Amino acid sequence: MGFHRLIYILAIAILVAGCAGQPLEEWHKTRLKAEFQAGDLDTVSSFEGYQELEKVLFEELNEVYLPASPENHLLRYSHGSAADPMVREPNWNRSFVLAAEDPIGSVLLLHGMSDSPYSLRQMAITLHERGYTVLGLRMPGHGTAPSGMVYVHWRDMSAATGLAMDYLERKQPGKPIHIVGYSTGATLALDYALNALAEDSASRPASLVLISPAIGITAAAGMAKFADWLSVLPGLKGLAWSQIELEFDPYKYNSFTTNAADLVYGVTRSVSKRIANLSRAYAASKQRLPPVLVFASSIDATVSNNALVDKLLLHLDPGRHELVLFDINRSAGIDKLLISDPAPTTARLIADTQLPVALTLVTNGGEEGSHIMAYRKLALEGEVDSLDELDLAWPPGVFSLSHIALPIPPDDPLYGVIPPESDEDLFLGHMLIKGERGVLKIPPALLLRLRNNPFYPYLEERALGWIDEANQAAH
Numbered sequence: 001m002g003f004h005r006l007i008y009i010l011a012i013a014i015l016v017a018g019c020a021g022q023p024l025e026e027w028h029k030t031r032l033k034a035e036f037q038a039g040d041l042d043t044v045s046s047f048e049g050y051q052e053l054e055k056v057l058f059e060e061l062n063e064v065y066l067p068a069s070p071e072n073h074l075l076r077y078s079h080g081s082a083a084d085p086m087v088r089e090p091n092w093n094r095s096f097v098l099a100a101e102d103p104i105g106s107v108l109l110l111h112g113m114s115d116s117p118y119s120l121r122q123m124a125i126t127l128h129e130r131g132y133t134v135l136g137l138r139m140p141g142h143g144t145a146p147s148g149m150v151y152v153h154w155r156d157m158s159a160a161t162g163l164a165m166d167y168l169e170r171k172q173p174g175k176p177i178h179i180v181g182y183s184t185g186a187t188l189a190l191d192y193a194l195n196a197l198a199e200d201s202a203s204r205p206a207s208l209v210l211i212s213p214a215i216g217i218t219a220a221a222g223m224a225k226f227a228d229w230l231s232v233l234p235g236l237k238g239l240a241w242s243q244i245e246l247e248f249d250p251y252k253y254n255s256f257t258t259n260a261a262d263l264v265y266g267v268t269r270s271v272s273k274r275i276a277n278l279s280r281a282y283a284a285s286k287q288r289l290p291p292v293l294v295f296a297s298s299i300d301a302t303v304s305n306n307a308l309v310d311k312l313l314l315h316l317d318p319g320r321h322e323l324v325l326f327d328i329n330r331s332a333g334i335d336k337l338l339i340s341d342p343a344p345t346t347a348r349l350i351a352d353t354q355l356p357v358a359l360t361l362v363t364n365g366g367e368e369g370s371h372i373m374a375y376r377k378l379a380l381e382g383e384v385d386s387l388d389e390l391d392l393a394w395p396p397g398v399f400s401l402s403h404i405a406l407p408i409p410p411d412d413p414l415y416g417v418i419p420p421e422s423d424e425d426l427f428l429g430h431m432l433i434k435g436e437r438g439v440l441k442i443p444p445a446l447l448l449r450l451r452n453n454p455f456y457p458y459l460e461e462r463a464l465g466w467i468d469e470a471n472q473a474a475h
Contacts, residue, residue, distance in 0.1 A: 004062065006388065011182060014360075014375055021110045021245050024241075024244065024245070025064075025077070025094060025247075025300050025371045026063075026077075026145055027064040027076075027077045027145040027147060027247060028145075028146055028147055028241070028255060029147060030063060030064050030145060030147050031147055031150070031151060032057055032060050032061065032063075032144055032145060032147070032148060033060065034053055034056040034060050034147055035055040035057055035140055035141065035144070035151070035282075036053055036054075036140045036150070036156065036159075036160060037051055037153075037156045037159075038141065038153070038155045038156045038158070038159035039065075039168040040053075041159055044163075045163075046163060046166070046167065047095075047135075047163045047164050047166065048093070048167070048408065049163075050160060050163050050164075051095055053136065053213065054094060054095060056139070057144060058086075058091075058094065058144065061086075061144050061145060064077055064145050064147075065077050065078065065079050066078045066079070067079060067428060068080045068081065074141070074248045074426070075246070075247065075248060076247040076248055076249065076250055077145070077247060082251065082424060082425065082426040083247075083248045083249065083250045083426055085250035088228030088250065092116060092117050092118035092136075092251055093116045093117065093118070093134070093138060093144070093250075093251060094117070094138055094143060095117065095136060095138040095164075096117060096124075096135070096136045097133070097134070097135050097136075098124055098127075098128040098133065098134040098135075098136075099133050099171075100128060100131050100132060100133045101261045103131060103132055103133040103172055103175065104130075104131040104132060104175070104471060105131075105132050105133075105172075105175050105177065105178065105206070105474075106126075106132055106133040106134070106171070106172050106175060106177050106178070106210070106309070106408075107127050107132050107134050107135070107166040107174040107177070107178045107180060107288060107467065108125065108135050108137065108161070108164050108168060108177065108178070108179045108180070108189075108205075109124055109134065109135065109136045109137065109180050109181075109182075110137055110139070110179065110180070110181040110182065110185030110186070110188050110189055111136075111137075111138075111139060111142070111183075111185050111186075112182045112183025112184045112185050112186075112212075112214070112216075113149075113181055113183060113184040113254050113263075113264055114142070114146075114149060114253040114256055114260060115142060115177020115182070115183070115185075115251075116138065116142055116143040116251045116252060117136035117137065117138055117143070118251035118252075118287075118414075119182055119251070119252075119404075119407050119408065120136060120180060120182055120185075120407055121136075122407075122408070122409050122456075123180060123407065123460065123463070124136050124410065126460060126464065127464070127467070130464060130468075131465075132178075132390070133168065133171065133172060135164050135167065135168055137160060137161065137164045138183070138339070139152075139157045139160060140152050140156040140157055140160055140189075141156070141157075142253075143251075146247065146253040146254075146255040146256075146257070149253065149255075149256070149257040149259060149260045150240050150257050150259055151259070152260075152263065153263055154184075154188070154263040154264075154267040154270075157184075157188055157267075158188060158191055158195075158267075158366070159191070161188050161189075161191070161192050162195075162202070165177065165179075165192060165202070165203050165205075168203075168307065169203040176206035176470065176474035176475070177203055177205055177206060177208075178205055178207045178209070178467045178470065178471070178473045179192065179193070179205045179207075179208050179209070180204050180206070180208075180209040180211070180463065180467075181208070181209070181210055181211070181213065182211040182212060182305070182406075182407050182429055183211070183212050183213065183214050183302070183403065184211035184214045184267065186208075186211060186212070186213030186214060186215075187213060187215065187264075187267050187268055187271055189205075189208050189210060190210070190213075190266065190271050190275070190289075190312075191267060191270070192205070193205055193208060193272050193289055193290060194271065194274045194275070194278065194289075197278070197289070202214070204290065205288050205290050206290055206470045206471060206473075206474040207291045207292075207293070207467055207470035207471075208289070208290055208291070208292045208293070208467060209292075209293050209295075209463045209466060209467065210292060210293070210294045211295045211406050211407050211408050211459075212248055212295065212296060212297065212300065212303060212403050212404075212407075213294060213296070213303065213308060213312070214264055214267075214268055214302070214303045215268055215271070215272065215303065215304070215307045215308045215311050215312045216268055216272065216303065216304040216306070216308070216310075216311055217264055217265060217268060217302070217303055217304060217307075219260075240257055240259065240279060240391075241255060241256070241257055241258065242256050242257065242258050242261060243255055243256040247314060248426075248428075249428060250414070250426065251414070261361070268307075272307075272311040272312075273392075275311065275312060275315050276311070276315060279315035279316075280313070288317045288320075289316065289317075289321075290470065290471050291320050291321060291466070292316065292320075292321040292322075292357075292467075293321070293322050293324070293463065293466040294312075294313070294321075294322070294323045294324065294340070294357075294457055295324045295326070295406055295462075295463075296308060296323065296324070296325055296326070296406075297325075297326045297383070297400065297401040297402060297403065297406060298325055298326060298327050298328060298342035298345070298346060298400070299328055299342055299400045299402075300396035300402070300403045301402070301403060302403035302404075303403065305342075305345065306345070308323075308415075309349070313355070313356070313357050314354075314355070314356065316356050316357055317356065318356040318357075318379050318380055319356070319378075319379045319380075321356070321357040321358070321379075322357055322358040322359070322360065322466075323349075323357050323358070323360070324360045324362065324459070324462060325346065325349070325359065325360070325361050325362065325363070326362045326363075326401045326455060327342070327346060327361060327362060327363035327404075328341075328342065328392040328399060328400040329364065329370065329398060329399045330363060330364040331364050331369055331370045331394065346361060346363075349361075350375075350377060350382070350384070351382050352382065353380060353381060353382040354380065354381060355379065355380065357376050357379050357381050358376065358379050358408070359376070359377050360374050360375065360376045360379065360462075361374070361375045361376075362374050362455060362458065363375065364394070365389060369393075370393045370394040370474075371389070371390075371393045372389075372390045372392045372393060372394070373387055373388065373390065374387065374390055374458070375387045376388075387460055390455075390458055392454065392455050392457070392458060393454075394454065395417070395454050398450060398454065400450070401450060401453060401455075402449050402450045402451075403463065404449065404450075404451060405449075405450045405451060405452055405453045405457075406453050406459065407453070407456075407457075408451060408452040408453055408456065409452060409456040409457075410452045410453065410454050411462075412429065412452055413425075414426065414427065414428055414429065415428055415429045415451040415452050416429045416430070416452050417429060417430045417452060418430075419448070420456055424461050427441055428451065428454070429451055431451060432450075
């Protein structure tokens with residue numbers, strides 16, 4: 001890197017540091033010593049050991065908490081506050097196992113970056129009711145304090161995924177194991193599946209369900225490592241953070257680190273390269289990924305749908321995989337307000353006779369109505385094969401889904417549509433708040449961004465059907 005470019009990056013980094021937002025608190029600065037790392041595999045060699053270490057970690061988390069007080073009523077890191085996950089039962093920030101008495105198979109759930117196992121909570125409950133043993137893994141660096149995101153590496157998360165898969169294999173030898181991954185969790189699901197192809201000792205998943213998968217992110221995220229390196233310099237500690245916000249969400253960090261952006265960039269690059277190599281080697285080796293079902297929103301501010309198509313879907317072997325794409329609300333009359341309409345990309349996918357995966361487009365049944373249709377075409381086809389009218393419709397005022405909405409049902413008690421009966425209960429879902437700007441502590445982006453999926457029943461039905469079919473085929 002040239003000297004002038006380094007100076008340029010340093011100047012931008014200092015500017016960003018001055019505009020980082022909220023001041024750094026103890027939960028941004030304290031490094032929790034009991035967090036699992038890939039280097040701990042010699043001493044923490046099982047998921048049971050991972051959970052024991054996790055108990056110590058959550059006891060250590062008390063160090064960053066503030067005493068209970070009225071002014072901290074909505075602060076996550078205040079004992080007994082409305083946002084304190086420690087007083088919630090269960091605490092969905094922690095790894096969990098829902099064991100079936102006579103399981104038909106098992107499912108590993110992997111959440112996304114800065115997230116927690118809560119994001120796939122409803123999927124876990126439904127799968128367990130269906131007869132599966134379900135393991136929801138808390139990824140290292142998550143579910144505790146945002147400071148964990150400063151130090152975590154994606155290989156720590158990959159190692160934890162391996163421990164969870166080994167556990168399910170030991171508990172139910174010979175029975176199929178499936179992986180549901182959300183966002184970066186989807187990337188880690190692919191990472192594990194690719195490792196399983198390369199290592200005969202690893203358990204191969206019977207199917208993958210990927211929700212809002214992070215296959216590619218913006219090139220700017222690749223520059224995050226430079227800001228992270230500079231954060232060790234005196235006075236530049238704020239460079240470790242791309243966003244510092246008030247922490248009022250019990251199951252998701254509002255603050256975000258430059259390291260987190262860098263590690264997502266790293267794992268997506270690693271997975272993309274190996275998928276391309278697998279595609280080239282497929283004809284000779286016949287190695288192939290398990291059946292993959294992908295759910296994506298046609299508008300996603302976090303991950304790249306072009307990368308999803310170009311770096312994953314186009315490399316899959318024909319006829320065994322599917323993309324379910326949720327379009328924008330075509331009846332909302334917002335065409336002239338859109339920065340970029342995803343219609344051309346959607347049209348390209350429908351017309352592409354070389355697309356090796358089936359495509360289901362969930363969109364309006366007509367320009368005038370808000371009811372929803374599912375248009376489906378088969379792999380390597382250019383015409384719609386079938387269409388189904390769904391008993392679902394766009395809610396008033398909603399123009400699209402979002403990256404964070406897909407795995408959350410509309411009746412979710414925290415992020416859903418209907419507020420709780422008590423004003424004392426925390427609610428971060430469908431908040432209709434109007435007034436003057438610059439007054440609320442809640443970022444405007446949170447009020448705008450949809451936090452639940454009005455079409456979740458369809459997503460869950462398709463995901464369960466996919467897993468059931470693969471489960472039967474594996475027996």
